[in-house]
Amino acid sequence: MALSKGLRLLGRLGAEGDCSVLLEARGRDDCLLFEAGTVATLAPEEKEVIKGQYGKLTDAYGCLGELRLKSGGTSLSFLVLVTGCTSVGRIPDAEIYKITATDFYPLQEEAKEEERLIALKKILSSGVFYFSWPNDGSRFDLTVRTQKQGDDSSEWGNSFFWNQLLHVPLRQHQVSCCDWLLKIICGVVTIRTVYASHKQAKACLVSRVSCERTGTRFHTRGVNDDGHVSNFVETEQMIYMDDGVSSFVQIRGSVPLFWEQPGLQVGSHHLRLHRGLEANAPAFDRHMVLLKEQYGQQVVVNLLGSRGGEEVLNRAFKFAKGGKLEKLETLLRPQLKLHWEDFDVFIKGENVSPR
Numbered sequence: 001m002a003l004s005k006g007l008r009l010l011g012r013l014g015a016e017g018d019c020s021v022l023l024e025a026r027g028r029d030d031c032l033l034f035e036a037g038t039v040a041t042l043a044p045e046e047k048e049v050i051k052g053q054y055g056k057l058t059d060a061y062g063c064l065g066e067l068r069l070k071s072g073g074t075s076l077s078f079l080v081l082v083t084g085c086t087s088v089g090r091i092p093d094a095e096i097y098k099i100t101a102t103d104f105y106p107l108q109e110e111a112k113e114e115e116r117l118i119a120l121k122k123i124l125s126s127g128v129f130y131f132s133w134p135n136d137g138s139r140f141d142l143t144v145r146t147q148k149q150g151d152d153s154s155e156w157g158n159s160f161f162w163n164q165l166l167h168v169p170l171r172q173h174q175v176s177c178c179d180w181l182l183k184i185i186c187g188v189v190t191i192r193t194v195y196a197s198h199k200q201a202k203a204c205l206v207s208r209v210s211c212e213r214t215g216t217r218f219h220t221r222g223v224n225d226d227g228h229v230s231n232f233v234e235t236e237q238m239i240y241m242d243d244g245v246s247s248f249v250q251i252r253g254s255v256p257l258f259w260e261q262p263g264l265q266v267g268s269h270h271l272r273l274h275r276g277l278e279a280n281a282p283a284f285d286r287h288m289v290l291l292k293e294q295y296g297q298q299v300v301v302n303l304l305g306s307r308g309g310e311e312v313l314n315r316a317f318k319f320a321k322g323g324k325l326e327k328l329e330t331l332l333r334p335q336l337k338l339h340w341e342d343f344d345v346f347i348k349g350e351n352v353s354p355r
Contacts, residue, residue, distance in 0.1 A: 006062075009023055069117075071114065186211070187207040204237075232254070
């Protein structure tokens with residue numbers, strides 16, 4: 001189903017100096033006022049007093065938040081609006097949309113469109129960002145998996161909420177972001193209707209890329225000091241049938257050690273550990289704590305090869321039969337093996353359970 005443009009941006013007519021804009025939403029009597037670097041929620045009666053001074057700038061499907069940049073010694077602010085999107089399907093609680101076009105509207109006198117803005121607009125419109133439009137009364141949030149839906153602790157600070165920083169300026173002015181702003185993921189969403197005997201079900205596959213340690217392949221590898229790894233993806237398979245839903249979650253990520261693949265051309269990227277194994281211990285520890293806190297008991301599958309650069313990582317990350325860490329136990333910290341109390345480990349087709 002096509003989503004209509006429910007937001008309208010209005011600018012003050014004949015304004016000189018500081019820019020002043022109103023953001024209205026269909027079905028709401030209040031509005032947001034952006035002026036002089038601040039954001040205010042105007043009650044219906046306050047809006048009616050000043051609305052005659054404003055004229056339409058554009059309509060949009062949704063707003064991602066306020067982008068703030070430094071350009072030399074000048075601070076620039078832009079409202080990031082979704083101006084194009086397509087539906088990828090509907091699940092019982094919401095419809096999911098792919099972003100196809102965005103625009104940046106300056107909140108100060110007309111600013112030159114820098115290369116940074118052009119690049120960011122291109123990325124946001126590249127077809128890898130998605131948002132959900134919940135049904136009336138639903139609180140469905142595409143940035144969190146099914147098991148965490150409705151959990152208020154996931155409202156802020158989750159690893160798959162890509163426009164989180166764009167919400168900050170509005171939160172700082174006590175704006176209810178859930179009423180005005182979208183939350184987006186980077187990844188892939190596919191929805192299909194399937195049949196089980198005479199019953200109809202919805203199958204939804206969502207892959208969410210983490211925003212904690214981003215970067216292109218070969219340029220960003222391994223772990224950082226906070227315990228976040230590159231190329232971390234949470235893939236959730238959901239089946240909706242009757243009034244129930246089942247969810248199966250898989251995660252994958254770069255090996256949680258400090259390593260890199262320098263080189264400019266594909267094929268010349270030789271793997272290199274750039275910290276001693278003992279120096280890997282704190283970040284490795286943090287990564288395992290994060291996984292246990294977020295996902296609980298898990299099964300670990302080692303997909304590393306035994307040739308070339310991968311063999312170097314495999315030696316550092318390898319498990320011996322019986323479940324004891326061959327390298328990490330002896331060269332990192334003995335207490336790291338405690339993490340594997342909550343994990344089953346599979347290597348080369350063998351179940352190497354630490355228990």
